Amino acid sequence: FSHRVNSTQATITAMKGEGTWTAEATDLVIDQIPLGNGRTLSLTxxxxxxxxxxxxxxxxxxxxKGDGIDGAFTGEGYVTLQQPIQHSQLNLTVTVVPGPGxxxxxxxxxxxxxxxxxxxxVKxxxxxxxARIAL
Structure with a gap:
């Protein structure tokens, strides 16, 4: 991970800068994915x-990208950062290949x-x- 910022202020300008981020995870379970009508899904x-x-x-x-018992996926798109970070906007296109799980x-x-x-x-x-998921 590397990132350079242009400001030390605690505002949105502090997020300006440039850099790259990479992350890898193994044996990951994503719980509580809302499907509507009170139903949730978990993926492994x-x-x-x-x-x-x-x-x-x-x-x-x-x-x-990722893969496991529930399938595989690849994706592309972008994230527009906002403060607080949970207000950042997603715009992703993800291709999912469901597995037997x-x-x-x-x-x-x-x-x-x-x-x-x-x-x-899916978008x-x-x-x-x-985040909203649409087919």
Whole structure:
């Protein structure tokens, strides 16, 4: 991770600068993904990696991928940073290839699922705190 800022102020200008961020995680479970009507989903991945290239208040996704029992995904897009950070805006396009774990979970939730191996593209937009997923 490297990032250079242009200001020491505790305002949005403090977030201006440039740099790159990379992150990797293994054995990750994402819990409490809201599906509506009080239903939630959890997804399990054996590995996930992400990379961002930031300049001023925009971070372009340079890498976004993961895989595990629930499937695999790749993504692209950008994040526009805002204060507080949870108000930052997402604009991502993610291609998901459901695995056997996702198919069994989707069936129990009454959520339609394509056969394992069939790619789906979704948009993830909104704030970090309240992202929306659309097919």
């Amino acid at each position: 991945f054996s590995q996930i990696s992400a990379g961002l290239a930031c300049r001023d208040l925009r971070c372009d996704v340079t890498q976004l 996702f198919a069994s979970k989707a069936g129990t939730l009454g959520f339609p699922s394509p056969p394992p191996g069939t790619p789906m593209t 993830i937009v909104g704030t970090l705190a309240q």
